[in-house]
Amino acid sequence: MSVREEAPLSAEQVDEVIERFPGRTGDVLRILETLQEMHPLKYLPEATLKYVAERKGLALSNVFSVVTFYSFFNLNPQGRHTIMVCRGTACHTRGSKLLLDGLMSESGGSANGDDASSSFTTPDHELTVRTVACFGQCALAPVVSVDEDIHGHMSDLKLKRMVRGIVKREAKDDNS
Numbered sequence: 736m737s738v739r740e741e742a743p744l745s746a747e748q749v750d751e752v753i754e755r756f757p758g759r760t761g762d763v764l765r766i767l768e769t770l771q772e773m774h775p776l777k778y779l780p781e782a783t784l785k786y787v788a789e790r791k792g793l794a795l796s797n798v799f800s801v802v803t804f805y806s807f808f809n810l811n812p813q814g815r816h817t818i819m820v821c822r823g824t825a826c827h828t829r830g831s832k833l834l835l836d837g838l839m840s841e842s843g844g845s846a847n848g849d850d851a852s853s854s855f856t857t858p859d860h861e862l863t864v865r866t867v868a869c870f871g872q873c874a875l876a877p878v879v880s881v882d883e884d885i886h887g888h889m890s891d892l893k894l895k896r897m898v899r900g901i902v903k904r905e906a907k908d909d910n911s
């Protein structure tokens with residue numbers, strides 16, 4: 736697997752987004768959302784936040800409070816694929832901790848946060864693994880989502896196979 740190149744957004748790209756949303760404060764949310772979506776590693780680097788604050792005439796602390804308030808903003812580089820493991824009671828009793836530990840050992844990630852809210856991104860930025868409190872699909876426990884597709888009755892083996900399949904496909908696509 737190759738490590739993905741980090742390609743920061745250029746000042747021109749950021750300027751173009753800022754001009755698209757000319758309101759002073761209300762549009763900051765949409766600007767940040769758009770910039771995160773455009774970033775190849777789906778996050779907002781500090782330099783981008785500083786630049787947006789400066790251009791919009793806002794204190795950096797205000798921009799930081801926006802990105803820390805909304806959980807969909809990322810301050811760290813994300814993986815190309817996102818796997819969410821449910822850690823709710825039904826899934827826990829049916830072995831979701833095992834799924835999480837298996838992913839961690841399989842992908843070389845190390846947890847960031849406590850068990851209930853841990854997340855990690857693999858060093859090659861292929862995968863980000865997060866936990867979720869409940870998908871509302873408890874009858875299918877244990878439940879995971881892979882790039883927003885829900886998979887129920889998951890087993891450690893099935894999940895590892897799925898992850899290997901994704902990574903293999905990506906490597907093939909990158910080499911073609």
Ligand code: FES
Pocket residue numbers: 821822823824825826827868869870871872873874876877878
């Ligand atoms: S506890 Fe996992 S889906 Fe509800």
